[in-house]
Amino acid sequence: xAEIGSFALLLALALSVYSLLAGILALAFQTRVSSQxxxxxxxxPVPGExxxxxxxxxxxxxxxxxxxxxAGIATFGAVLLASIVLxxxxxxxxxxxxxxLHHSNRDLPAPxxxxxxxxxxxxxxxxxxxxxxxxxxxxxxxxxxxxxxFAYASVxxxxxxxxxxxxxxxxxxxxxxxxxxxxxxxxGLNPLLQYPEMVIHPPMLYLGYVGFTIPFAFALGALIxxxxxxxxxxxxxxxxxxxxxxxxxxxxxxxxxxYSVLGWGGYWGWDPVENASLxxxxxxxxxLHSVMMQEKRGMLKMxxxxxxxxxxxxxxxxxxxxxxxxxxxxxxxxxSSIGDWFAWFLAITLIVFLFFFFKxxxxxxxxxxxxxxxxxxxxxxxxxxxxxxxxxxxxWGTWFPKISELVQGNKVTVGAPFYNRVAIPxxxxxxxxxxxxxxxxxxxxxxxxxxxxxxxxxxxAIVVAIFLMATPQKWGSAFGLRPWKDxxxxxxxxxxxxxxxxxxxxxxxxxxxxxxxxxxxRQGMFASMVQLTHRNTRRYGGYIVHxxxxxxxxxxxxxxxxxxxxxxxGYGDKMTIGPYTLICRSYTDDDxxxxxxxxxxxxxxxxxxxxxxxxxxRRFYKASRQTSTMPDIRSGLNExxxxxxxxxxxxxxxxxxxxHLNALVMWIWMGVWIMLIGTxxxxxxxxxxxxxxxxxxxxxxxxxxPVATGD
Amino acid sequence: MPQETKLTxxxxxxxxxxxxxxxxxxxxxGGAYEVMRECVAKILRECLMTNSNRKTKRSQxxxxxxxxxxxxxxxxAFLGASDPATRFNEIGHxxxxxxxxxxxxxxxxxxGCPDSDGMRxxxxxxxxxxxxxxxxxxxxVQKYGPTVLAAPTTKGFDRAAYIMPFAALILGFSLIVLVIxxxxxxxxxxxxxxxxxxxxxELEQFRDQARQETDL
Numbered sequence: 001x002a003e004i005g006s007f008a009l010l011l012a013l014a015l016s017v018y019s020l021l022a023g024i025l026a027l028a029f030q031t032r033v034s035s036q037x038x039x040x041x042x043x044x045p046v047p048g049e050x051x052x053x054x055x056x057x058x059x060x061x062x063x064x065x066x067x068x069x070x071a072g073i074a075t076f077g078a079v080l081l082a083s084i085v086l087x088x089x090x091x092x093x094x095x096x097x098x099x100x101l102h103h104s105n106r107d108l109p110a111p112x113x114x115x116x117x118x119x120x121x122x123x124x125x126x127x128x129x130x131x132x133x134x135x136x137x138x139x140x141x142x143x144x145x146x147x148x149x150f151a152y153a154s155v156x157x158x159x160x161x162x163x164x165x166x167x168x169x170x171x172x173x174x175x176x177x178x179x180x181x182x183x184x185x186x187x188g189l190n191p192l193l194q195y196p197e198m199v200i201h202p203p204m205l206y207l208g209y210v211g212f213t214i215p216f217a218f219a220l221g222a223l224i225x226x227x228x229x230x231x232x233x234x235x236x237x238x239x240x241x242x243x244x245x246x247x248x249x250x251x252x253x254x255x256x257x258x259y260s261v262l263g264w265g266g267y268w269g270w271d272p273v274e275n276a277s278l279x280x281x282x283x284x285x286x287x288l289h290s291v292m293m294q295e296k297r298g299m300l301k302m303x304x305x306x307x308x309x310x311x312x313x314x315x316x317x318x319x320x321x322x323x324x325x326x327x328x329x330x331x332x333x334x335x336s337s338i339g340d341w342f343a344w345f346l347a348i349t350l351i352v353f354l355f356f357f358f359k360x361x362x363x364x365x366x367x368x369x370x371x372x373x374x375x376x377x378x379x380x381x382x383x384x385x386x387x388x389x390x391x392x393x394x395x396w397g398t399w400f401p402k403i404s405e406l407v408q409g410n411k412v413t414v415g416a417p418f419y420n421r422v423a424i425p426x427x428x429x430x431x432x433x434x435x436x437x438x439x440x441x442x443x444x445x446x447x448x449x450x451x452x453x454x455x456x457x458x459x460x461a462i463v464v465a466i467f468l469m470a471t472p473q474k475w476g477s478a479f480g481l482r483p484w485k486d487x488x489x490x491x492x493x494x495x496x497x498x499x500x501x502x503x504x505x506x507x508x509x510x511x512x513x514x515x516x517x518x519x520x521x522r523q524g525m526f527a528s529m530v531q532l533t534h535r536n537t538r539r540y541g542g543y544i545v546h547x548x549x550x551x552x553x554x555x556x557x558x559x560x561x562x563x564x565x566x567x568x569x570g571y572g573d574k575m576t577i578g579p580y581t582l583i584c585r586s587y588t589d590d591d592x593x594x595x596x597x598x599x600x601x602x603x604x605x606x607x608x609x610x611x612x613x614x615x616x617x618r619r620f621y622k623a624s625r626q627t628s629t630m631p632d633i634r635s636g637l638n639e640x641x642x643x644x645x646x647x648x649x650x651x652x653x654x655x656x657x658x659x660h661l662n663a664l665v666m667w668i669w670m671g672v673w674i675m676l677i678g679t680x681x682x683x684x685x686x687x688x689x690x691x692x693x694x695x696x697x698x699x700x701x702x703x704x705x706p707v708a709t710g711d
Numbered sequence: 712m713p714q715e716t717k718l719t720x721x722x723x724x725x726x727x728x729x730x731x732x733x734x735x736x737x738x739x740x741g742g743a744y745e746v747m748r749e750c751v752a753k754i755l756r757e758c759l760m761t762n763s764n765r766k767t768k769r770s771q772x773x774x775x776x777x778x779x780x781x782x783x784x785x786x787x788a789f790l791g792a793s794d795p796a797t798r799f800n801e802i803g804h805x806x807x808x809x810x811x812x813x814x815x816x817x818x819x820x821x822x823g824c825p826d827s828d829g830m831r832x833x834x835x836x837x838x839x840x841x842x843x844x845x846x847x848x849x850x851x852v853q854k855y856g857p858t859v860l861a862a863p864t865t866k867g868f869d870r871a872a873y874i875m876p877f878a879a880l881i882l883g884f885s886l887i888v889l890v891i892x893x894x895x896x897x898x899x900x901x902x903x904x905x906x907x908x909x910x911x912x913e914l915e916q917f918r919d920q921a922r923q924e925t926d927l
Contacts (some may be wrong), residue, residue, distance in 0.1 A: 370894040393876040415861035
């Protein structure tokens with residue numbers, strides 16, 4: 001089997017190289033033909049032989065281009081074959097393959113054997129290559145949308161694909177054979193990865209990372225060919241939205257996995273690898289906003305080009321961080337030589353991009369004209385500033401230990417306290433912009449109109465803030481918020497109040513638009529809002545994404561109220577945390593083929609009433625001989641009760657339990673769902689305009705005026 | 712809420728006298744924190760003086776209006792509780808466990824960790840002795856090295872970690888303001904003969920009409 005896999009990888013490399021070279025050749029010929037035709041159009045005399053040469057060149061270039069496209073499609077088949085072979089080897093427990101030996105074992109459950117594909121260095125690079133080939137497959141099938149642009153994008157994609165296939169064939173071979181005696185069983189999968197979400201989280205994250213290659217390929221292609229018009233940015237935007245949704249899903253699934261498995265009670269640790277996933281997400285989000293400036297007003301063409309490039313580059317940089325071991329991280333793969341490969345690839349892509357950018361940047365020049373500071377355009381400029389600044393802060397914090405080592409000779413730790421101090425104020429500013437932005441119209445918004453539409457949401461947010469400060473703390477986690485007690489309470493109050501402000505502005509936009517439709521069509525408000533969303537899915541889908549973001553932010557704000565308690569718990573012992581009382585009922589153990597486990601059984605009381613029985617688990621994985629905790633989480637809208645069976649006290653053998661009371665965590669996961677629903681809505685095409693529209697009656701009330709137009 | 716007002720005033724008073732009422736220098740860039748604390752003290756002295764001399768001295772209306780706002784902002788930002796348990800929790804969350812788990816000291820969750828228990832005991836002992844926050848941190852850095860702190864300090868080159876993002880913010884903000892001004896001051900494109908560019912109220916009227924008729 002290993003031979004088939006190795007052969008498939010070599011074939012994929014050959015096909016990719018052909019796709020790249022033939023693609024470049026075809027495009028070069030086509031450019032020549034275009035220049036010849038331009039000469040004819042300009043009235044220059046063209047000899048008869050030259051006309052036939054043009055026809056021959058055109059025909060030849062089209063055929064070569066078609067073979068390049070088909071080679072790109074075939075690359076997907078070859079990489080898919082290699083991936084299937086690796087998965088089959090995992091299911092067949094073929095420990096003659098070093099990768100399978102190190103990442104699987106006989107008793108590993110079937111879903112995790114499938115997940116072996118992306119659980120280690122070599123396999124995950126193969127998976128990356130597979131996804132890239134799959135994206136390329138879809139792109140090459142859809143080439144009729146714009147054959148020339150897609151041909152350029154296909155060439156760029158082939159270039160990236162070659163890099164990953166070179167890595168797989170010569171630096172991190174997934175089918176390397178074990179030398180000497182083949183062990184009877186494998187080393188097993190890392191226990192932390194043996195959790196259902198690990199079967200979903202990496203594919204989602206990789207779909208996001210890899211997907212940003214497509215917008216980059218279109219952008220670079222459009223730059224090289226000096227693409228006329230803005231169609232490419234429209235195509236790129238849709239691909240970016242799909243990719244962004246995958247990355248969002250991947251990042252938050254990672255957070256949920258960390259929360260559910262790692263047992264420290266948190267979901268985000270500002271680890272370099274977590275930061276690596278956040279950076280392209282931030283620049284990608286900035287692009288999704290600023291792209292509207294280019295579509296609507298033809299502005300920011302150069303900036304958008306840079307954002308697309310930065311997003312792709314940061315995705316690769318993140319992989320470089322993970323693979324090179326240059327920055328210490330709990331997620332990092334072992335240090336290996338492939339870091340050098342990534343460094344070279346990053347340098348080459350930067351040089352190629354810079355070369356074409358400076359060569360063709362005159363094509364990106366546009367006439368920028370702003371009518372007013374109070375306009376959608378300027379809000380997007382500030383929005384982009386804050387997103388890029390957040391990205392810079394994360395990048396700076398991630399690299400600072402290395403920089404510090406170079407400058408002052410010693411490493412420092414850059415952990416959560418640093419990011420809380422630096423990133424939270426910027427994020428709060430961004431939240432203010434999220435509230436104001438949708439209320440601003442393109443070109444110019446009168447201050448009166450802004451004041452009129454901003455007043456009620458602002459009053460609403462202030463009322464909520466006062467209410468949260470005034471209420472007693474016993475009402476729940478977010479109540480009784482006394483900002484003078486701690487700076488984290490102050491930040492939380494600000495975050496919740498600003499989130500309410502954003503939510504109210506979003507609601508007011510739906511309400512205003514719904515009311516106009518309701519007046520015209522005489523249907524109910526909800527039906528009108530649905531119709532409103534369907535008529536401009538991008539705009540209102542975007543608002544739903546904003547709403548999801550504020551729900552997530554409220555969830556983050558809950559971290560200020562977290563409590564935790566650790567205690568030795570014998571039979572019948574009690575622990576009180578917040579409103580809950582835990583009584584230890586029993587301890588038990590179990591033995592499964594893959595692991596042995598110890599369980600604590602605890603009755604949970606709220607007041608005098610028993611509300612649940614919880615069973616945190618501690619597992620010992622036999623193959624890897626590693627221990628892992630499986631927290632038991634009782635999730636609620638207000639708070640999560642999170643129990644971890646930490647193990648036995650080595651001195652006296654008493655079981656130790658840690659309880660966390662994590663406020664508002666459920667809001668984070670709910671918010672992500674809302675964000676994804678909004679993204680899907682934004683991808684749906686708009687409903688066609690009705691054939692018969694009643695004569696527009698002027699809206700009587702000035703308050704009904706929708707302040708913002710367009711997306 | 713008279714009780715809470717009183718509490719605020721007590722905290723305010725201690726801060727004005729330069730006492731550590733649970734304020735956390737570690738949370739802010741050191742020098743900046745001191746400057747801000749001075750500012751807080753000055754504003755509070757002003758406020759207290761104004762309160763005591765309310766009948767004899769009239770303050771300017773604008774200052775009077777923003778004082779409570781400033782007071783609230785600074786009080787919320789800089790004051791807090793100062794009991795040992797809170798300090799233990801705060802300082803413990805600003806240090807790392809050194810066992811290699813890359814976790815915050817108080818969040819290190821594995822039983823049998825060779826380091827975290829001892830470090831927690833040391834922290835508690837230092838606080839019980841009455842050591843200041845900076846003394847506790849210095850002691851830990853001397854014993855375990857600078858990586859024991861979960862965030863860079865505010866001394867020497869470490870300051871750059873905090874300065875750079877805010878410098879980038881100021882730079883970016885200034886740049887955008889300049890760009891907006893430049894774009895705004897660009898002359899309007901020329902239009903065909905016989906057409907008159909519209910401005911002001913006339914343009915606004917047509918703009919409003921267009922919005923109402925075209926936007927859903």
